[in-house]
Amino acid sequence: MKRTRVLPVTCLVATMLSACAAPPPPPLASSATAAPQAEQPTAAPAAGQKDLLDIIKERGVMRVSTDANYAPQSYFDEKTKTWTGFDIDVAYEVGRRLGVKVEFVTPDWSAITAGNWAGRWDVSIGSMTITPERQKVLDFTPPYYYTAAQFGVRADLKDAIQDLSDLEGKTVCVGESTVYEQYLNGTLEMEGEVIPPPKNAKVATVKTDLECIQSMQAGRKDYDAVLTAANVLADAIKKGAPVVTLGPTVFADRVGISIDKAAQPNAKFLAALSKIVEDMHADGTLSAISKKYYDGFDLTKLTK
Missing domain, CATH: 3.40.190.10 (Periplasmic binding protein-like II)
Structure with a gap:
């Protein structure tokens, strides 16, 4: 990897840890780093096959992989027996907009990033960075937030x-x-x-x-x-x-919601998730959730 200038997000932690009034600037968008668009699944559904979205809606539950020990993104409070965190709130809101309940499961991170989930969960809303290697086995929505x-x-x-x-x-x-x-x-x-x-x-x-x-x-x-x-x-x-x-x-890090490429057909599900992410950006929901968990900072926008 070649050496480049220091990222503009260098002040992200410094601002969070100090009394500075200005919010931390997220990563700069450029021609090389523009936020990716929703991916297009390559496999066409066979006749009569139900899309993963239809299966989830019929079930009435969306199974979301997450981490019980990754505050402030996600953690399970043993005292209250409740899930809390940025990713948790995002998952609940995605479920609400799809019209289904949300159920959390906690596989190892290595199993999530490897793909081929075999239907054990439907989607990862768990602060996964979008990388070319992961895109070989997973389909991603546009980023829902950015970190470093x-x-x-x-x-x-x-x-x-x-x-x-x-x-x-x-x-x-x-x-x-x-x-x-x-x-x-x-x-x-x-x-x-x-x-x-x-x-x-x-x-x-x-x-x-x-x-x-x-x-x-x-x-x-x-x-x-x-x-x-x-x-x-x-x-x-x-x-x-x-x-x-x-x-x-x-x-x-450009962080997206991901689904298993092997869970075909899934084009409707990916399109629905991508539309929800875009809508949550547009209506301020993602910004509000970010500010709730990140001391008032909005990590959902790139600086142009």
Whole structure:
């Protein structure tokens, strides 16, 4: 990956963590990074086959894959036995507009990104970054929000690790099968600007990014740093996690709702989901949900 200028979203975390009045600018749109349009499924339905949308409506329930431990996007509150978070609210609103109930399931992230869901769930509304590799097995709506990848280091190492180059030989924790793991391993395919990863960093994977930070909160020294979404890191620091941000954000995430390419036919379902995303952008619903969970910041728009 070639070196490029620092992303405009560098101030995303800084603004969230400071008293600055201006909201954090999301990634810049450009000819190279314009938000993708809804994808077009390639397989035509056989005669008499029902589209996935029809099956869901007949069932009356849309099964949504999510993560029970990925605040502020999604988490399950054991005390109240309720789901909460940005993605959760988005999923409920999508279900409302489709006229069906929403049921959440929690497969491993690696199973979601691999495709071939075999009907175990219908859709992923779970902060999935759109990448060319994932588009081989999944169909995506246009982005419903935007974030950026941000390094954080253990607070006790903030004097020793002050730059991305200081991560050479250090252990960086990431969620498995995430774009963050791919970035560190040098296999990430991503539109837009990408700052090269630190050399020779040791990559440690866990089920979900937040486990990295929770390990640091527990006082463990397994990991020197974490790479996750800027908004996840900001939320954890706000809640007292012993982590500090490191350097600029390193690439921008365009986050879409996804469905399994193998769940054919699905053209009506994808079109319905894409229309709902577009409508939720247009009527301000996505902005309102973003502001609810991200300290008043609207992460649903690109800066032109």
